[in-house]
Amino acid sequence: MKVHKILNNNVVVTLDPKGNELIVTGRGVGFKKREGDLIDPKLIEKQFSLHNQEILPKFAELLSEIPIEVHTTSDIIINHAKQFLGNKLQDSIYISLTDHIYFAIERHKQGFDIPNNFIWEIKKFYPKEYEIGLYALDVIKKRLGVELHEDEAGFITFHIVNAELNDTMPNIVNMTKIMREILNIVKYHFRFEYDENSLSYQRFVTHLKFFAHRILSQGKPVQQDSTLYEIIREKYEQAYFCTKQIDLHLIQQYQHPLSDDESLYLTIHIERLRAELKK
Incomplete structure (x- = not known):
């Protein structure tokens, strides 16, 4: 293993057999070294071989600072x-x-x-x-x-x-904000307290996590058969009314009207929560 670049006394860049850059760290691993010199394996503490070679230069810069x-x-x-x-x-x-x-x-x-x-x-x-x-x-x-x-x-x-x-960090923060808002809408609509240890609650939170992520990444849901949506809307009328409140909130705050598919799954999850807390 030879030195390809020296970032500082403790960080050097080398190449793997395919010519991809590897970052090698260790105390003194680059001390008094020049390009082409052999790296002492006893000084190597860690090797970084990132799959994404595009971020390697930035990571190398971070290691040097x-x-x-x-x-x-x-x-x-x-x-x-x-x-x-x-x-x-x-x-x-x-x-x-x-x-x-x-x-x-x-x-x-x-x-x-x-x-x-x-x-x-x-x-x-x-x-x-x-x-x-x-x-x-x-x-x-x-x-x-x-x-x-x-x-x-x-x-x-x-x-x-x-x-x-x-995803980007601002999106993760906003994703959490959307989840909190939807949970509050459901909570105050039905005037109940969540059982945070229940399976229904955990499923709902997991669904909201990916639902909010899709909204912020502007992903489009796959549309399902509208017949099923009509059946769920009639069968779970109270949960559906709550879903419509969520729909209005998302339109006002995020310009994202719920699709039939999104309304379908939200209604099902809300009904599970409602039914569980009625027991």
Whole structure:
């Protein structure tokens, strides 16, 4: 393995057998090295081979600017997230999360912690990802000696969800906002409190997550047979009236009228919640 580029004493770029760039990190791995020199394998702590070669230059730049301890800590958190969720995360997580952790630490040192206004919703809507956020705070405290506020677990959660959905961070925040608004419409329409441990509630939240994502990404739902929609509308009349309130809200706030398909599935989920809470 030979040096292709030197970013700093601890970060170098090499090439794999196919000519793709690999980033190699380790204390002193680039010290007094020149292009073409052999890399000492004993100094290698981590290799990054990103599937998306387009983001590699930006990641390399980040590695050269941020302390290696922060990168190593971020990598531990990302590997844990992948194992815990069993999902593939977009390569962009290596940039977004590492960058966020570094600046969160810097802000904290300056006494400038940012409150997270969505912390309640984050805990409810993304419980698994939030658990990773709490794990991240523990790792940061143990490895970097910085105790960040719990609100930062929520911000880290957004980055994890972002990497799962491959969406932009503002969209993830707005997605959470839409979910909260719809849950409140249903709650106040029927004047009930949610049983957040119920299967119906969890199914509804999961449906809302992808529904809100589709709205913000301007995706179009596949239209179903309108006959089924008519049957559901008549059978679950109370739930359908609630769905119409959601429809009016989405038109006013997001210029997104519900399609028959979207109304169908929202009505079914709302009816499940309503029926369960009547028992």
